[in-house]
């Protein structure tokens with residue numbers, strides 16, 4: 001591989017082309033293993049950023065792609081439709097909370113968030129309440145890298161000041177304080193409640209990641225908090241947008257994280273694991289009320305339509321991935337991974353450099369006291385035969401659900417070895 005060309009010409013996520021970090025060439029991937037060009041093999045603890053639930057080179061997904069490719073890889077969605085989009089949308093309506101009945105197929109997570117925000121704004125515009133055009137978001141949240149999505153990310157870690165003149169100024173509530181399994185008190189909601197009550201006439205809705213705040217801190221919070229937000233939205237005429245791009249498809253132990261709280265949002269985004277990690281696809285679902293509200297408005301239509309909307313190849317693979325997931329003992333697998341992560345990462349709680357260790361579903365997080373030297377930690381983990389991608393103070397694992405207990409032990413063992421006191 002021409003790594004020199006890569007270094008000089010190709011952007012990687014959040015990378016510098018003046019001082020490029022090392023990148024490791026992958027030749028192929030199979031099961032839970034990444035095979036590097038130089039012959040080394042790494043156990044993948046990242047699922048390629050939440051996506052590869054079933055691991056790599058999955059026969060069922062490959063077959064779905066191959067069969068669809070021989071019919072048509074793509075066709076425009078304007079004025080045409082096809083079986084893969086219908087089959088997938090039926091499944092999404094069926095497996096998401098009941099009030100979500102209408103499906104918009106988008107190209108990536110960030111685009112599905114743009115679509116969700118636009119739905120909320122167009123909904124209130126249609127009701128003759130166009131001044132309800134701001135959102136309430138949570139600190140430590142992450143919703144994507146495009147401008148609309150970025151404006152709802154944590155203002156500090158999302159570096160809002162860099163783009164201040166271009167970003168919509170939304171409202172931000174403190175990150176949810178009550179931990180996943182801890183009780184909540186009224187004080188935990190005071191600021192959220194007062195922001196909502198004070199700005200309800202300007203607010204289109206609340207946008208949040210249910211239960212797990214991902215890229216903005218890997219924080220797990222209480223279902224009671226989510227129930228309270230749902231109630232506040234109802235009491236104050238706000239739409240609730242749940243971004244399940246990271247949490248969807250079983251990662252937290254429920255098929256969708258909203259199920260922990262028994263609530264349904266008005267608008268839901270899914271992405272990442274939707275295709276089982278084979279390619280990009282996302283979706284934004286909404287209720288009948290939101291869809292009908294939008295379509296009765298001035299425009300008469302929902303004003304969005306990507307070129308690759310409803311890509312048949314991605315839809316066919318997504319349907320195959322959902323079938324594979326639902327046909328597997330995924331709940332037992334995720335519960336077993338959670339128990340093993342808790343058990344095997346526990347020794348790190350004693351380490352002087354570690355601030356917190358936590359696990360929920362198939363997510364294990366080690367939060368250090370200081371930001372880690374990513375390059376050093378990554379190299380040390382690779383020497384142990386595992387692939388993780390730390391950021392800031394966080395070193396975390398979200399393995400494919402099909403990972404064996406033995407491989408997971410190697411992964412957690414490497415984390416304990418590299419991060420623990422020596």
Ligand SMILES: *Cc1c(COP(=O)(O)O)cnc(C)c1O
Nearest residue numbers: 108109110142143144214245246
């Ligand atoms: C990854 C992510 C996004 C953005 O998705 P992309 O496919 O990277 O555009 C949005 N929201 C959440 C919660 C995510 O984890």
